[in-house]
Amino acid sequence: MSGDLPQRPMDRLLAIMARLRDPDTGCPWDVEQTFATIAPYTLEEAYEVADAIARDDMDDLRDELGDLLFQVVFHARMAEDSPDPARRFTFDEVAAGSCAKMERRHPHVFSQAEIADAEAQTQAWEEHKAAERAAKATGEPSALDGVALALPALLRALKLQRRAARVGFDWPDWRPVVDKLHEELGELAEELDVETPNPDRLLDEMGDLLFVCVNLARKLDLDPEAALRHANDKFSRRFKGVEARLRACGQTPETATLEDMEAHWQAVKAAARAAGNSSSGD
Structure with missing residues (x-):
C-alpha cells in the first residue's frame, strides 16, 4: 500500500x-x-x-x-x-x-527597506508583531496581548515582564528586584507561620515569589529556563553521586539517614570543586 x-x-x-x-x-x-x-x-x-x-x-x-x-x-x-x-x-x-x-x-531582506543593525532589526520585528496583534485585537488593546495562556508558566512570566518593560513598567536595575524578592519571601514565611496555613494564600505567595525570581533573571540578562535547567542537571549529578557513595557503603537512600545523605552530598560537592568543575556549578 x-x-x-x-x-x-x-x-x-x-x-x-x-x-x-x-x-x-x-x-x-x-x-x-x-x-x-x-x-x-x-x-x-x-x-x-x-x-x-x-x-x-x-x-x-x-x-x-x-x-x-x-x-x-x-x-x-x-x-x-x-x-x-x-x-x-x-x-x-x-x-x-x-x-x-x-x-x-523582514522588509530589509525582501524589499528596499534598510535596517542598520541587529538591534534595529529586533525593534522593527517587535513593531511588526505589535501591529499584527493590534489588527487582531477585538477589545481594548493591551501591551500584554498575544502572550499565550498555554505557554509554560516560566516562559509566560518572562514574556509578560518583557512586554510590560517595553512600555516603561520596569525597575531600573536588579537591586530593587532583590529587595522585592526578600519582601515576597517574608510574606510567604508569614503565611507559613500560622497554625493552619491557607492553601490558596500559600499558592498566591509562592507564585509571587517565583514571578519575582523570573524578573531577577531577566534583569541579570539570564534565561530563567536555562538557569533552572542548569540547576536540575546539577541536582541530578549530585544526587547520583550520593547514590554511588551510598552503594559503596552498602546503603541506599531508603536505608540511609538524612544526616548520612547530607554528608555524602557535601562530599560530592567538594570532590567536584576539587576536580575543577566549579564552572559547571558543582
Whole structure:
C-alpha cells in the first residue's frame, strides 16, 4: 500500500496523514483525536527538539524535528477535515501564512527597506508583531496581548515582564528586584507561620515569589529556563553521586539517614570543586 504514496517527502508525509485520518480505513486512534488531545504531544515534541539541541545530538535533532513537523501536519489535517467551514484550513495555507509573515517582518531582506543593525532589526520585528496583534485585537488593546495562556508558566512570566518593560513598567536595575524578592519571601514565611496555613494564600505567595525570581533573571540578562535547567542537571549529578557513595557503603537512600545523605552530598560537592568543575556549578 505504501508504494502508491508520493515520493517527494513533504507530499508523502501529507498523504500519510490523510490516510491515517481516513474515517473508513485509517487508524482508529488518529481518527478520534482532536486539537485538544493532540496539543500535549505537540508540546512534548517541541521539548524533545530542545533537549536534542541541548545535548548537541544532531541525529536525534533530525528525528525530533521530523516528529514536530508531523504534529504540524496532524493539526492541519484535522482542520482540513473539520465539518465547520469557519474552522477549516489546509497545510498549504499554514505554510503560506508563515511565508507572508516572514516576508512582512523582514522588509530589509525582501524589499528596499534598510535596517542598520541587529538591534534595529529586533525593534522593527517587535513593531511588526505589535501591529499584527493590534489588527487582531477585538477589545481594548493591551501591551500584554498575544502572550499565550498555554505557554509554560516560566516562559509566560518572562514574556509578560518583557512586554510590560517595553512600555516603561520596569525597575531600573536588579537591586530593587532583590529587595522585592526578600519582601515576597517574608510574606510567604508569614503565611507559613500560622497554625493552619491557607492553601490558596500559600499558592498566591509562592507564585509571587517565583514571578519575582523570573524578573531577577531577566534583569541579570539570564534565561530563567536555562538557569533552572542548569540547576536540575546539577541536582541530578549530585544526587547520583550520593547514590554511588551510598552503594559503596552498602546503603541506599531508603536505608540511609538524612544526616548520612547530607554528608555524602557535601562530599560530592567538594570532590567536584576539587576536580575543577566549579564552572559547571558543582
